[in-house]
Amino acid sequence: MLVAVASKNPVKVEAAELVFSSAFGDVSIRSSGAPPGLAPQPMSLDDTVRGAVARAAWACDEISDAAYCVGLESGIMKIDEVWYAITVAVVRARDGRSSMGLGPAYPLPRRIAEIILSEGLELEEAMDRLYSTRNLGEREGAVGIFSRGMSSRLELCAQAVKMALLPFMSPDDYS
Secondary structure, three states, X not given: OXXXXXXXXXXHHHHHHHHHHHHHOOXXXXXXXXXXXXXXXXXXXXXXXXXXXHHHHHHHHHXXXXXXXXXXXXXXXXXXXEEEEEEEEEEEEOOOOEEEEEOOOEEOOHHHHHXXXXXXXXXXXXXXXXXXXXXXXXXOHHHHHHOOOOOOHHHHHHHHHHHHHHHHHOHHHHO
């Protein structure tokens, strides 16, 4: 089974591969890259969902023989006075059915949120500045730093994809 992922980020591609191979066995993953025009740093749940939807649609357009297309988007959102990092996955089947899932959200340190907001940086760029990291979003992610290795971006992305796959795994329950 061919699965298309709208990202060249190795963490997002690996998350899709892990989840789909666990769910369906033998899968082949092909990445299409991201569609043009996406916000570099989604700043709300709505923006993050829009990005995931656009990515899934783009993957289906770019890789027309894929059985499933995956859009993974990470963003931040504010609840009360706290900013959270979030991950949204959209899985779209070739027949047009689609589903969305969210990964675990985690609170961002105030100084990280302030840099993102005041300077218009992406989370990864703010982390690079404060923690002297490089390409953190293609490795453990900010959550890997803050959790001291107990969690990773791969885990968050995989959880989001798993949740998006539920209606495809149990179609009778979602009909």
